[in-house]
Amino acid sequence: MLRQHGIRRRMAATTPLILAVLLLAFVIAVSLTHDRALARMAAETLIRVTLVVGFWIFVGNSGVVSFGHAAFACLGAYVSAWTTLKPAMKATLLPGLPDWLAAAEWPVAAAAVAGGGVAALVALATGAAILRLSGIAASIATFAFLAMVNTIWSNWTPMTGGTSSVVGLERYVTPWAALAWAVVALAVAAAYGASASGLALRATREDEVAAAASGIDRYRHRLLAYTLSAFFCGVGGALTGHFIGVINPDSFYLSLTFLMLAMLVVGGIGSLSGAVAGVMALSLAVELLVRMEKGVTLGVTTFALPPGSQEIIIAVAMILVLIFRPAGLLAGREIMLPARWVGGRADRTTDPTS
Amino acid sequence: MSLQLLFDALALGGIHAIAALGIALIFGVMRLVNFAHGQFIACAVFALILPSADALAVLGLGRLPAPVLVPVILSVGAGLALAAEALVFRPMRNASPVTLMVGSFALGVALQNLLLVLYGGRPKAISLWAGLGHPVRIGSAEVPLLQLIVIAAIIVILVGLALLLRRSRIGLEMRAAAEDFGMARMLGVPANRVISGAFALSGSLAAVVALVLVAQTGIADVRMGGQIMLVAFIATVVGGMGSLSGAVVAGLGIGAVSALLQAGLPPEARPFRDAFLYAAVILVLLFRPQGLFAPVGTRTRV
Numbered sequence: 001m002l003r004q005h006g007i008r009r010r011m012a013a014t015t016p017l018i019l020a021v022l023l024l025a026f027v028i029a030v031s032l033t034h035d036r037a038l039a040r041m042a043a044e045t046l047i048r049v050t051l052v053v054g055f056w057i058f059v060g061n062s063g064v065v066s067f068g069h070a071a072f073a074c075l076g077a078y079v080s081a082w083t084t085l086k087p088a089m090k091a092t093l094l095p096g097l098p099d100w101l102a103a104a105e106w107p108v109a110a111a112a113v114a115g116g117g118v119a120a121l122v123a124l125a126t127g128a129a130i131l132r133l134s135g136i137a138a139s140i141a142t143f144a145f146l147a148m149v150n151t152i153w154s155n156w157t158p159m160t161g162g163t164s165s166v167v168g169l170e171r172y173v174t175p176w177a178a179l180a181w182a183v184v185a186l187a188v189a190a191a192y193g194a195s196a197s198g199l200a201l202r203a204t205r206e207d208e209v210a211a212a213a214s215g216i217d218r219y220r221h222r223l224l225a226y227t228l229s230a231f232f233c234g235v236g237g238a239l240t241g242h243f244i245g246v247i248n249p250d251s252f253y254l255s256l257t258f259l260m261l262a263m264l265v266v267g268g269i270g271s272l273s274g275a276v277a278g279v280m281a282l283s284l285a286v287e288l289l290v291r292m293e294k295g296v297t298l299g300v301t302t303f304a305l306p307p308g309s310q311e312i313i314i315a316v317a318m319i320l321v322l323i324f325r326p327a328g329l330l331a332g333r334e335i336m337l338p339a340r341w342v343g344g345r346a347d348r349t350t351d352p353t354s
Numbered sequence: 355m356s357l358q359l360l361f362d363a364l365a366l367g368g369i370h371a372i373a374a375l376g377i378a379l380i381f382g383v384m385r386l387v388n389f390a391h392g393q394f395i396a397c398a399v400f401a402l403i404l405p406s407a408d409a410l411a412v413l414g415l416g417r418l419p420a421p422v423l424v425p426v427i428l429s430v431g432a433g434l435a436l437a438a439e440a441l442v443f444r445p446m447r448n449a450s451p452v453t454l455m456v457g458s459f460a461l462g463v464a465l466q467n468l469l470l471v472l473y474g475g476r477p478k479a480i481s482l483w484a485g486l487g488h489p490v491r492i493g494s495a496e497v498p499l500l501q502l503i504v505i506a507a508i509i510v511i512l513v514g515l516a517l518l519l520r521r522s523r524i525g526l527e528m529r530a531a532a533e534d535f536g537m538a539r540m541l542g543v544p545a546n547r548v549i550s551g552a553f554a555l556s557g558s559l560a561a562v563v564a565l566v567l568v569a570q571t572g573i574a575d576v577r578m579g580g581q582i583m584l585v586a587f588i589a590t591v592v593g594g595m596g597s598l599s600g601a602v603v604a605g606l607g608i609g610a611v612s613a614l615l616q617a618g619l620p621p622e623a624r625p626f627r628d629a630f631l632y633a634a635v636i637l638v639l640l641f642r643p644q645g646l647f648a649p650v651g652t653r654t655r656v
Contacts, residue, residue: 065452067459129636133643136387136451137595140587141636147584148632155625254580258463265456308470315464322457323445 046178054232063205068142073237074252076115080238096158119234268328367609368508373586378601382532392583398564435557594645
């Protein structure tokens with residue numbers, strides 16, 4: 001016989017499973033069509049799932065909005081480029097690399113892990129300073145961190161190529177590769193959310209003073225979540241680089257920050273399912289709007305939105321969501337199996353409320 | 355050389371102080387970290403010129419003589435801020451500070467891309483008040499006339515604002531609201547008037563920054579507000595969120611530090627000046643996380 005708590009834990013464990021199955025179904029459906037454009041869209045969406053789920057690990061659990069996670073994606077992308085590009089290519093594009101790095105030709109998966117690892121290390125170091133601040137001030141400090149990374153990456157020309165793009169990254173990211181990482185991110189995010197640290201961090205989100213009074217060290221849990229979160233944003237950045245094949249510092253700056261934040265807000269910051277729902281909803285919207293910017297032929301006239309209107313429409317949608325449904329599409333709920341599917345039927349006798 | 359540096363530091367710090375004030379005013383009355391402030395500045399810049407995608411800007415409003423132009427641009431800034439308040443922030447009045455902040459970020463992106471659609475993405479050359487660039491000799495230093503005007507204008511604005519806040523009824527209400535908004539409302543301070551007043555003031559301060567930036571750089575760029583907004587944010591955090599005098603002092607300080615860094619850093623490190631600046635700020639916050647002049651009212655009460 002299971003206690004109420006055990007049943008809740010089992011139900012919570014079904015969330016990443018259901019989400020992973022839904023993503024798998026999405027990839028299978030797309031690959032059955034054999035449409036190359038759709039396959040690209042699917043891969044891009046799944047990379048965003050990795051990024052936004054990583055982002056959610058920190059923002060969702062701590063309630064502190066970070067503007068700095070695009071910088072972790074930037075670090076991940078460049079580390080992956082440094083370790084996988086052909087040495088001859090690196091000699092011309094990035095002459096300032098140290099010898100061991102200039103000669104490195106790592107397998108892509110190891111490079112993605114290294115990208116995430118470097119991002120996590122940088123998060124550990126900078127988070128140690130930033131996360132001592134109160135919520136709003138910490139948000140602003142993450143913004144300063146984003147600007148700092150962008151300034152350094154745009155000017156550190158021998159190592160990063162400056163504002164000119166680094167080209168020639170191996171484009172290995174298929175929908176299946178992106179799916180694998182998205183599922184790993186989901187599993188880790190759910191495991192962190194269910195862990196003691198995740199619970200403690202959510203307690204500080206709900207009531208900082210009461211949590212502190214219960215002996216929760218807010219700073220330590222925030223730092224752990226921040227580091228974990230940066231790892232997956234770093235991996236997501238590495239995947240983005242190997243998906244497009246070209247990276248430059250500005251592709252990991254404000255527009256990526258905005259997109260990640262919009263996805264999280266539209267889906268609902270309060271739950272993992274919300275993060276995934278937000279990615280799916282906005283990726284679909286972005287895809288439609290990009291096609292409309294290219295022009296849609298209706299009968300004899302071609303109708304095209306001016307470039308830039310995509311962001312305007314998404315920003316307006318985000319504001320409307322904030323006004324009319326501030327908790328997002330899923331309003332903080334998780335998608336999970338009902339209690340009786342996970343052995344909860346016998347619970348009636350032990351639960352005093354039913 | 356050192357006198358020159360002093361003027362540079364004053365002018366740069368003054369602009370940052372004005373931008374930081376615009377952010378601190380709004381934060382004080384409604385706990386909103388306004389990420390759209392930089393775009394208010396950019397919009398005020400682009401209000402000077404006619405919409406077109408050409409590289410050379412055609413002055414529209416900017417052709418007006420200065421005594422007319424300045425009030426017009428200030429009211430454009432104020433009007434924009436008031437519209438943003440009515441359309442976006444009033445419906446969110448009871449939301450958490452985090453929601454408000456995310457909302458203002460979205461508004462900023464919307465405004466920036468609106469400018470992009472209307473004016474195109476390329477930076478444009480603008481010649482506004484081109485005659486003000488010629489240098490004036492003061493002691494050992496050659497200072498552009500414009501810089502002197504900017505410093506004088508900033509002093510006038512700061513003194514005027516201090517008088518407004520200390521002597522007038524709306525100023526008293528704003529200070530009361532910044533101290534404790536709930537209590538101020540209970541004592542009969544009209545919330546809408548105070549908040550609208552703060553937005554109007556903040557918008558006109560953004561327009562001041564816009565005019566100074568255009569006159570100094572001669573360039574209109576869709577992204578030009580972002581950089582100064584970031585520095586202004588940092589100034590409000592360092593000064594203590596919600597403290598107006600703290601924002602001014604920190605704005606001046608950051609301007610002075612970046613002028614010093616520009617002069618003192620070896621040339622190969624100069625492109626990284628802002629990175630040093632942000633790192634310095636994070637360092638300051640390590641020792642005083644609540645900022646240098648945190649007002650009593652912003653502390654969480656238990």
